[in-house]
Ligand SMILES: CC(C)[C@H](C(=O)O)[C@@H](O)C(=O)O
């Protein structure tokens with residue numbers, strides 16, 4: 001029997017509760033499709049700070065590196081806001097991404113028909129939305145050097161560097177072109193080439209690469225225009241390619257089009273080696289330990305891990321179909337509109353998903 | 358009789374057509390309220406490149422500097438895309454902003470009741486939207502040094518610097534706090550302080566300044582979350598304060614909530630000296646010279662110039678009321694939904710506005 005080594009990072013806030021639901025569903029489909037999963041649970045973010053005073057302990061990174069895939073819930077809490085940035089939960093996540101070399105963040109955005117009324121946009125605007133944001137994740141202004149603070153004639157001055165090399169642009173653009181090739185063959189690259197040198201190089205390289213993918217229709221949007229187009233007519237997009245900072249903003253904007261970020265998974269990948277799978281939503285410390293969190297994005301992240309990370313497509317299909325069934329049967333968590341629907345707690349929703357498998 | 362010196366910058370694309378409408382309405386209210394306007398028309402953007410090979414000729418900047426206010430239509434055309442960035446129309450605008458020291462960009466976003474169906478968002482989500490984005494306009498990554506390209510071990514590498522000093526942050530934050538004081542006393546500052554050093558300084562200074570404005574309720578959002586909140590519940594915002602790049606993205610996103618960026622004016626200001634007033638929309642080269650452009654944002658920019666730049670509040674009120682009347686009377690331009698409405702060309706719409714004055 002094939003056995004996979006999966007590192008679990010429950011993280012902070014609602015993380016442990018929703019992870020619990022996800023592992024139960026994974027166990028179920030593993031048994032059904034006859035593969036084994038060995039879990040290793042590790043600390044990251046706030047929980048790691050509490051125990052080791054370090055948001056990404058060495059042993060967590062080491063375990064992730066030698067795993068087949070990493071499943072993360074969410075990190076962060078206002079509790080740590082006063083700490084210096086390198087000591088905060090977010091640094092654990094950033095260091096995990098760069099430590100594993102996960103340069104490609106993949107965020108599919110699709111509206112669940114049963115949840116279409118959740119969106120703050122009109123139904124006809126969002127009903128055909130089916131896009132994927134491909135965000136560069138280990139470069140750009142998130143990691144650029146130099147950065148810091150210094151004294152200047154105008155008082156203190158702080159600075160960061162947004163930078164990309166042709167190598168970094170080419171490898172993420174290739175991921176996006178390949179994904180577009182497998183989908184509707186439309187790629188939109190987002191930059192600010194009318195102002196930024198780094199965006200100009202970005203655009204040049206993307207155009208250069210496009211000659212290798214003649215079947216993919218490429219267009220470019222300035223990031224400000226992209227932020228508008230996503231609201232105006234989001235179904236014009238298939239695959240969106242962009243850098244780390246623009247991708248952070250644009251992918252969250254795209255996620256919110258659905259009205260339910262409690263339903264969206266993501267993958268962070270490199271060419272070879274373990275990927276990281278996590279929901280798009282955060283750790284929601286305000287509702288932690290109340291058994292009201294929505295575990296569905298977490299289960300869908302597990303499905304993405306099974307499909308993309310472990311190539312267990314049938315198991316992934318089952319999880320996604322179970323979510324679909326639960327929604328169609330009228331079950332909701334309290335973050336989703338509840339008019340005439342049955343509201344379940346986190347654990348109950350987990351049981352409902354299991355019963356639908 | 359008081360006489361104002363106004364520099365007109367019709368720019369490119371639909372710019373001249375809509376400027377024509379705006380000056381006619383200004384002339385009308387000037388006569389009514391008994392003040393004089395002396396126009397000086399200058400070139401900027403593509404039209405300046407065509408004539409002087411320079412997107413901001415020295416004489417344009419000089420005229421603007423010694424004026425009472427500058428009224429700009431829009432610049433840009435794909436025709437100039439192949440030029441180096443410093444030679445493109447956008448550089449004319451950026452150099453005008455920095456040349457005049459216009460560090461404060463003010464963009465009000467309000468839904469016109471008659472146009473509420475234009476929005477791609479649900480009516481109940483947008484009907485109470487009434488916010489102003491205050492964007493820092495002469496600093497940040499738009500102007501940060503160093504920037505450029507170099508050879509590296511990973512091929513070519515391009516870079517820009519995002520930087521702010523306490524002086525730059527304090528003066529724009531003060532504008533936002535004062536504006537919030539005159540409005541609903543809510544200020545939301547947008548940054549990425551969980552990742553960027555420059556955002557950390559930004560947040561520290563904004564907090565520091567808030568002690569001088571105890572009546573203003575201040576909160577902070579990370580830019581990715583802000584991009585979501587604007588879609589989820591845009592009426593939670595009153596005044597939004599942010600840097601140059603985040604402001605570019607967030608203000609366009611906010612503008613699109615209304616569904617009709619053909620209706621939105623903006624002001625770019627400094628503490629003393631002439632301000633720049635312009636519509637939020639672009640030069641729309643595809644519909645130039647077809648007499649179908651929407652001149653209303655241009656007229657509203659003229660109103661903003663009259664109110665903020667020249668303190669002719671009655672004249673400004675009249676222009677805004679005329680637009681309101683035209684809309685209520687069912688007149689539209691072709692960019693706006695036309696079900697059962699009367700569609701007018703640019704010139705006709707100008708006449709209709711004049712008749713409503
Ligand atoms: C938590 C934060 C550092 C992170 C980011 O900015 O990348 C988050 O917003 C995300 O998009 O995964």
Ligand SMILES: CC(C)[C@H](C(=O)O)[C@@H](O)C(=O)O
Pocket residue numbers: 194195224447450451605
């Ligand atoms: C034309 C461009 C340089 C400009 C900007 O990015 O500032 C525009 O998008 C704006 O917002 O006024």
